[in-house]
Amino acid sequence: MVSGLTSPYYSETMKGFIGNYVAVQTTAKTLQHGFLTHVYPDHIVLDICHVPFFIRTDEIVWVTLGRQV
Secondary structure, eight states: OGGGGSHHHHHHHHTTTTTEEEEEEEESSSSSEEEEEEEOOSEEEEEEEEEEEOOOEGGGHHHHHHHOO
């Protein structure tokens, strides 16, 4: 199965968010907030309280810039 989020457009757009605070919803209906540190073809890395979280691209429903509270 190929996800729509694995396109080059997705990767380039996500790379523009690196260093920013983002919110990511996954197919498990979880919402993660953190700083986007890396974007790879198959996953992204969020820094949440100085702990890296690896989220598979196939599991991402949406991503948006967030506000740190």
